[in-house]
Amino acid sequence: xxxxxxxxxxxxxxxxxxxxxxxxxxxxxxxxxxxxxxxxxxxxxxxxxxxxxxxxxxxxxxxxxxxxxxxxxxxxxxxxxxxxxxxxxxxxxxxxxxxxxxxxxxxxxxxxxxxxxxxxxxxxxxxxxxxxxxxxxxxxxxxxxxxxxxxxxxxxxxxxxxxxxxxxxxxxxxxxxxxxxxxxxxxxxxxxxxxxxxxxxxxxxxxxxxxxxxxxxxxxx
Amino acid sequence: xxxxxxxxxxxxxxxxxxxxxxxxxxxxxxxxxxxxxxxxxxxxxxxxxxxxxxxxxxxxxxxxxxxxxxxxxxxxxxxxxxxxxxxxxxxxxxxxxxxxxxxxxxxxxxxxxxxxxxxxxxxxxxxxxxxxxxxxxxxxxxxxxxxxxxxxxxxxxxxxxxxxxxxxxxxxxxxxxxxxxxxxxxxxxxxxxxxxxxxxxxxxxxxxxxxxxxxxxxxxx
DNA sequence: AATGGGTCTTGACAACTGTCCAGAAGAAGG
DNA sequence: CCTTCTTCTGGACAGTTGTCAAGACCCATT
Numbered sequence: 001x002x003x004x005x006x007x008x009x010x011x012x013x014x015x016x017x018x019x020x021x022x023x024x025x026x027x028x029x030x031x032x033x034x035x036x037x038x039x040x041x042x043x044x045x046x047x048x049x050x051x052x053x054x055x056x057x058x059x060x061x062x063x064x065x066x067x068x069x070x071x072x073x074x075x076x077x078x079x080x081x082x083x084x085x086x087x088x089x090x091x092x093x094x095x096x097x098x099x100x101x102x103x104x105x106x107x108x109x110x111x112x113x114x115x116x117x118x119x120x121x122x123x124x125x126x127x128x129x130x131x132x133x134x135x136x137x138x139x140x141x142x143x144x145x146x147x148x149x150x151x152x153x154x155x156x157x158x159x160x161x162x163x164x165x166x167x168x169x170x171x172x173x174x175x176x177x178x179x180x181x182x183x184x185x186x187x188x189x190x191x192x193x194x195x196x197x198x199x200x201x202x203x204x205x206x207x208x209x210x211x212x213x214x215x216x217x218x219x220x221x
Numbered sequence: 222x223x224x225x226x227x228x229x230x231x232x233x234x235x236x237x238x239x240x241x242x243x244x245x246x247x248x249x250x251x252x253x254x255x256x257x258x259x260x261x262x263x264x265x266x267x268x269x270x271x272x273x274x275x276x277x278x279x280x281x282x283x284x285x286x287x288x289x290x291x292x293x294x295x296x297x298x299x300x301x302x303x304x305x306x307x308x309x310x311x312x313x314x315x316x317x318x319x320x321x322x323x324x325x326x327x328x329x330x331x332x333x334x335x336x337x338x339x340x341x342x343x344x345x346x347x348x349x350x351x352x353x354x355x356x357x358x359x360x361x362x363x364x365x366x367x368x369x370x371x372x373x374x375x376x377x378x379x380x381x382x383x384x385x386x387x388x389x390x391x392x393x394x395x396x397x398x399x400x401x402x403x404x405x406x407x408x409x410x411x412x413x414x415x416x417x418x419x420x421x422x423x424x425x426x427x428x429x430x431x432x433x434x435x436x437x438x439x440x441x442x
Numbered sequence: 443a444a445t446g447g448g449t450c451t452t453g454a455c456a457a458c459t460g461t462c463c464a465g466a467a468g469a470a471g472g
Numbered sequence: 473c474c475t476t477c478t479t480c481t482g483g484a485c486a487g488t489t490g491t492c493a494a495g496a497c498c499c500a501t502t
């Protein structure tokens with residue numbers, strides 16, 4: 001998958017627009033290999049966390065050697081930044097099916113809860129990496145622009161779910177988008193923490209919490 | 222302030238119970254200097270974040286030299302762990318005055334919102350450090366025990382506020398303690414992120430959000 | 443004054459980090 | 473074949489890290 005940033009922070013790199021589509025060596029185009037490197041990096045980052053992940057470790061878990069990284073990325077910051085944007089593309093559409101396929105308010109709530117549990121089960125390393133990067137942005141200004149942009153994207157993603165829920169229920173959401181997102185994110189982050197720490201009940205509790213909480217976000221009938 | 226862990230994870234160090242109360246050198250007792258070292262460390266950690274803070278940096282910002290750290294702490298992990306516990310002691314009583322002094326439900330909500338804004342204004346580095354450590358615990362098992370214990374402590378701290386609020390309002394809280402904490406924590410974390418990133422409206426919005434949201438946590442009249 | 447032990451300083455060590463570079467490897471075009 | 477360009481390798485560099493140890497310092501007791 002080649003990332004195609006539609007909006008948001010500047011995505012230009014050191015290479016001009018005339019990037020060669022075909023490579024001389026290796027498989028796939030220049031951008032393909034860049035993305036595969038970012039893909040490997042994300043796996044390693046999700047495993048070790050931002051702080052402990054070195055460029056050599058990233059390279060070791062990829063098809064490249066450590067020297068190549070500086071061929072595709074100017075420095076570590078550019079690699080991380082690119083990875084963050086790459087990550088975003090993999091998660092913005094996560095709940096679109098829930099929105100599209102639900103025909104009742106209760107069905108949407110169940111589908112949403114199921115999806116939250118599923119994504120923690122399948123993609124916990126990616127989620128903890130996101131929280132890691134978001135927290136790091138409080139110390140490292142270089143990450144802020146991207147983090148805030150992705151956070152806003154996630155907020156609208158959640159808001160689309162709630163708007164559909166409100167429409168199906170015939171009652172408006174009684175909280176602003178920012179508050180609703182912050183609350184649900186807090187619930188999700190807590191469940192992720194418990195789950196990663198080995199709490200077997202974390203996912204069931206998340207499911208129950210979402211079922212019990214989402215109705216409270218709508219105005220009274 | 223000397224930390225006196227009442228409950229929670231094991232706090233024992235390499236030194237036995239017969240710790241000398243008076244030192245031969247430096248000012249204060251052995252435990253005093255240990256705490257002052259932890260105090261310096263927390264300031265540095267809050268400034269740079271867990272990942273970027275080295276033992277030499279901690280020592281440079283303290284009254285000690287870098288070698289002393291291994292005299293008071295076995296290794297970096299023990300220092301961090303001690304700091305985390307030390308941190309907890311400084312924040313568990315944060316809202317006790319609000320609980321004690323409030324005489325009306327609305328007054329408690331205002332006092333709580335004021336206090337949240339105040340603590341972000343005054344102690345933002347400490348808060349972002351907490352979120353940093355909590356996130357790191359998802360990657361580093363050594364931190365988990367302490368993090369989960371502190372998180373539980375914060376939950377009961379928030380719960381005490383809500384119980385008092387419910388009593389003053391004459392309506393019960395309609396969410397379990399865990400959910401209520403997760404939601405408010407999400408709102409708080411978001412406000413902190415915005416604030417640290419330079420968003421001047423973050424604190425006003427936090428205040429307004431708390432005023433608007435807390436009533437929703439109680440059952441209908 | 444001498445001793446002994448708690449406290450602290452200083453320098454060293456190996457391991458690791460991001461970055462850079464000289465050159466090899468390989469494909470495309472002449 | 474030879475040249476040219478992209479791609480990649482492997483090593484080197486300087487800086488930083490946690491950890492340790494030899495010894496200096498200082499105070500209390502004898």
